[in-house]
Structure formats: C-alpha cells, structure tokens
Amino acid sequence: MKNVNFTNVTSRYENGEGISEANFSLQQGEFAFLSGPSGAGKTTILKLILMALFPQSGTVEVGNFSSFNIKRTEIPLLRRQVGCVFQDFRLLEDRNVYENIAFVLRIIGHREKYIKRRTFRMLAEVGLSHKRNQMPAQLSGGEQQRVAIARAMANDPFIILADEPTGNLDPETAAGILDLFKIINDRGTAVLMATHNKNLIDKYPYRIIYLQHGRVVE
Amino acid sequence: MNLLFFIISEGFAGIRRSKFSAILTILSLLITLTLLNIYFLISQNILQRVGELKGQIAVEAFIEEGLSEEDIAALRTKILNKVAIDSVVYLSKENALLRFADLFGDDYDHIVEENPLPASFQIKIKIDETELKITDAIEAIEKLDGIDEVVFHKKLITAINYFASSLRRNIHSIGFGLIVFCFGLLWINITITMNSKARLIETMLLVGAKHALIRWPFYVQSMVEGVIAGVGSIIILYFIQINFNIKSILHSDTPYLLPILIIFISLSFSFVTCFITIRRRI
Numbered sequence: 001m002k003n004v005n006f007t008n009v010t011s012r013y014e015n016g017e018g019i020s021e022a023n024f025s026l027q028q029g030e031f032a033f034l035s036g037p038s039g040a041g042k043t044t045i046l047k048l049i050l051m052a053l054f055p056q057s058g059t060v061e062v063g064n065f066s067s068f069n070i071k072r073t074e075i076p077l078l079r080r081q082v083g084c085v086f087q088d089f090r091l092l093e094d095r096n097v098y099e100n101i102a103f104v105l106r107i108i109g110h111r112e113k114y115i116k117r118r119t120f121r122m123l124a125e126v127g128l129s130h131k132r133n134q135m136p137a138q139l140s141g142g143e144q145q146r147v148a149i150a151r152a153m154a155n156d157p158f159i160i161l162a163d164e165p166t167g168n169l170d171p172e173t174a175a176g177i178l179d180l181f182k183i184i185n186d187r188g189t190a191v192l193m194a195t196h197n198k199n200l201i202d203k204y205p206y207r208i209i210y211l212q213h214g215r216v217v218e
Numbered sequence: 219m220n221l222l223f224f225i226i227s228e229g230f231a232g233i234r235r236s237k238f239s240a241i242l243t244i245l246s247l248l249i250t251l252t253l254l255n256i257y258f259l260i261s262q263n264i265l266q267r268v269g270e271l272k273g274q275i276a277v278e279a280f281i282e283e284g285l286s287e288e289d290i291a292a293l294r295t296k297i298l299n300k301v302a303i304d305s306v307v308y309l310s311k312e313n314a315l316l317r318f319a320d321l322f323g324d325d326y327d328h329i330v331e332e333n334p335l336p337a338s339f340q341i342k343i344k345i346d347e348t349e350l351k352i353t354d355a356i357e358a359i360e361k362l363d364g365i366d367e368v369v370f371h372k373k374l375i376t377a378i379n380y381f382a383s384s385l386r387r388n389i390h391s392i393g394f395g396l397i398v399f400c401f402g403l404l405w406i407n408i409t410i411t412m413n414s415k416a417r418l419i420e421t422m423l424l425v426g427a428k429h430a431l432i433r434w435p436f437y438v439q440s441m442v443e444g445v446i447a448g449v450g451s452i453i454i455l456y457f458i459q460i461n462f463n464i465k466s467i468l469h470s471d472t473p474y475l476l477p478i479l480i481i482f483i484s485l486s487f488s489f490v491t492c493f494i495t496i497r498r499r500i
Binding site: 080084110111152 | 220221224231235236417418421422423424425426427428431
C-alpha cells in the first residue's frame with residue numbers, strides 16, 4: 001500500500017508564503033481536494049510531493065521514498081510513480097500527442113511494442129485516438145488537458161497530482177476533466193487535486209484538505 | 219538498448235524539431251571551419267613558399283688551391299655533418315668557368331689566359347633551422363682547413379626568417395581568434411536554444427526523465443550537426459582548391475586524412491561546446 005504522508009512539514013519561501021507544521025496523509029485510492037486561497041501553499045505541497053522542493057523541517061513520505069533520505073538520482077524514480085497534471089498542461093510542444101504520451105514510457109526504457117500498445121490505450125481512455133498525430137498547439141484547452149492526463153496515467157502511477165487542472169477551462173470542459181479523474185480514482189489511483197474552485201468542490205463528495213495561511217485545516 | 223535507441227533517435231529528431239536553431243548551429247560551424255580551412259590552406263602555402271625561397275639561397279664556400287680529390291671529399295663530409303646544412307654540391311674550377319660563361323658570355327678567354335675561378339662547395343641550408351644555428355654552421359665552415367672564404371647572404375636570410383616567424387605568429391593568433399569566435403558563436407546559439415527549451419526540459423524532469431536522458435540527445439544532436447558542418451566545409455575546401463588552383467596542405471598519398479581531420483575537429487568542437495553549455499544548465 002503506497003501512501004503520501006506529511007509529518008510536521010514546514011517549507012517557507014522568503015516572502016513568507018509556504019506551509020507550516022503540515023500533517024496529513026493520503027491513502028492509496030483516495031480522492032482529495034487541496035483547497036485554499038491563492039498563496040495558501042497548495043502548489044508548495046504538490047512540489048514537496050514531487051520532491052521539487054524539500055521541507056525545512058518535518059518529513060514527506062511518498063510511497064517508498066522519504067524526503068529525509070532520498071538521493072538526487074532517486075527523484076526521477078519517485079516522479080515515475082506520481083502522475084502530474086498542470087493548469088497550463090505542460091505538454092511537450094515540439095512533439096505530437098502520441099509522442100507526448102510515449103515519452104514517459106520511453107524514458108523508462110520500455111520496448112517499442114509495449115509503448116505503442118500502452119499509448120494507444122491511454123489515448124482511447126481519454127477519447128483522443130483520432131488526434132494522436134496532432135501537435136499540442138492544434139488542440140483545444142480541454143483536449144490538451146486530456147493528453148496531460150493520459151500522459152500522467154501512462155506509467156500507472158499510484159497517485160495523480162493535479163494543480164488547478166480546470167483553471168484554464170470552461171465549466172463544461174472542467175466537469176468532463178473531473179469525471180475523467182473520477183474514473184481514474186475508481187480504478188484505485190489516488191488523486192490529489194489543488195483547486196480554489198468552490199463550485200467544483202461542492203459538487204463532489206470528496207475529502208477536502210483546506211489550507212489557510214500555510215496551515216492545514218481539514 | 220531501448221534507452222540507447224531513444225537517445226540516438228531523440229538526437230536526430232532534435233534537428234527536425236528545432237530546424238532553425240540546428241541550421242544556425244551548422245552554419246556557425248560551417249562558416250568558422252571554412253574560414254579556418256582557407257586561412258590554414260593559404261598560410262601553409264605561403265610558409266611553404268617562404269621555405270622554398272630560403273632553401274634556394276646558396277652559401278658558397280671557396281676551396282683553397284691544390285687540394286686532392288680525397289681532401290675535397292673529406293671536406294664535403296665535414297660540411298654536410300654540420301647541423302644546419304641540407305646539401306653540399308662540389309663545383310670544380312672547370313664547372314665554375316662554364317657557369318660563368320653561361321652567365322656572362324663565352325668571350326672570357328680573350329681577356330684572361332688561365333681560369334681564375336676557384337673550386338667551391340655550393341651549400342644549401344635547412345629551411346627550418348634557426349638563424350643562430352645557420353650562423354654557427356657558417357662560422358664553423360669558415361674555420362675548416364682547406365676553406366678559403368665563405369660567401370653568405372646573412373641579411374637576406376635574416377629578412378626571410380623575420381618574415382616567416384612573424385607570419386607564423388600571425389597565423390597562430392588569427393587561428394586562435396577564429397577558434398574563440400566559433401566557440402562564442404556556438405555558445406550563444408546553444409544558450410539561446412537551451413533558453414527556448416527551458417520549460418520543455420523542466421517538464422521532462424517533472425515527468426521523471428533523468429538528467430542524463432535529457433542531456434544525451436542534445437549531445438547526439440551536436441555531434442550530428444558537427445559532422446554535417448564538417449562535410450559541408452570539406453566540399454567548400456575542395457571547391458576552393460580546385461577553382462583557385464591552391465596546393466593541398468597535406469601530402470597526396472594521404473588524401474583521406476584531411477577530410478577525416480576536419481570532420482573530427484568539427485564534431486569535437488560542436489560536442490565540447492554543447493557539453494559545457496548543457497552541463498552548466500542541467
């Protein structure tokens with residue numbers, strides 16, 4: 001069972017933003033919203049999980065890895081177990097939809113046969129098989145986010161981190177994206193979604209980890 | 219194996235994906251290599267001509283009268299053994315007279331009754347020897363028993379030596395300047411490319427790519443670009459050699475050495491610049 005555990009985690013920026021003494025756990029298969037006003041520390045928590053940032057005190061545990069003793073060379077291995085979806089999609093603009101998804105499989109060294117099979121499956125799941133040869137710039141915002149979700153799911157991660165994934169989308173498309181996350185979660189993948197969209201949070205009966213002035217208020 | 223294939227294919231794909239920057243890199247390399255090649259070609263030709271000119275300056279050592287053939291042969295060997303001496307040709311009194319006749323006409327026998335010209339050694343000095351060694355050798359020849367006088371155009375050799383050494387100095391500094399220029403050009407180009415791909419690289423890291431997997435496709439791309447620029451530069455070099463009838467800088471029995479050398483230099487230069495630039499960023 002792979003979990004995410006925050007134990008007395010403090011990580012502050014020079015401007016005072018960040019989180020203080022954060023304690024929470026996210027179990028495998030759980031769905032949680034990470035909510036709070038801008039600057040409350042939502043993105044800091046996601047960065048800490050990805051080990052793009054290290055706590056000044058406390059420990060972040062992600063699966064078998066701990067911020068306390070993780071080696072620099074192990075960080076990519078951790079990130080391969082954590083899927084990421086960003087507000088601005090962060091697709092690789094210089095390659096097509098298929099190549100974007102295949103990339104995360106190629107860097108692990110999978111065989112081309114497996115990569116092809118897995119990529120087509122991911123494309124089918126997000127309903128974009130017919131757009132596999134298109135470049136990201138040729139897709140709508142919703143479609144780009146679907147590609148990002150497919151990419152995040154390609155390595156079969158135990159958790160998906162989504163940083164304001166619906167922030168740049170209209171309400172209808174946003175609901176479609178959230179449905180997609182729900183399907184992913186139903187299969188046993190944990191989802192931690194940072195959002196300050198209250199309407200969206202109210203619509204779904206999931207756990208809310210609320211952040212206020214850098215402190216976790218559940 | 220799959221990762222190796224990934225790195226190589228990504229390296230080639232990098233050229234296709236960022237055509238503009240790849241063309242700029244290849245052009246930067248091509249221009250600088252071509253400039254270096256032309257400069258090297260011309261300067262080597264000039265230095266070679268200077269050397270030939272130096273070699274044509276003969277030193278004349280006049281032999282005292284009455285030496286036997288054995289004495290003359292021994293004297294010749296002694297001169298030939300000196301460090302700065304390339305060749306020694308014996309010119310007998312008779313041959314000296316014939317040469318005089320060639321130069322000034324054959325009515326000399328109306329003026330003088332007997333041959334007044336002495337036998338001599340026509341000495342050629344080594345073209346790459348220093349002036350000091352040449353002077354030392356000439357002084358040593360002057361002191362040899364059996365040598366009457368040595369005629370040596372020291373001022374001409376000094377002038378040629380000065381010209382050759384300043385030319386060599388200029389060749390080195392201009393060559394070095396061109397290399398620095400090329401390095402700067404590539405550095406700027408790669409830095410701009412890296413800046414434009416900063417977000418792409420950050421995303422790759424966030425989805426789990428190892429640093430090496432991001433770096434190596436860039437290295438492969440730089441090596442491919444280096445080879446393309448090297449081949450282009452060779453084509454231009456041969457075109458110049460043929461059209462302007464410039465002598466090749468390398469010996470004719472090693473025709474593949476120069477192209478291989480140019481490609482190797484181009485590839486190494488591109489790779490090293492890329493390596494340093496990328497290691498500073500990723």
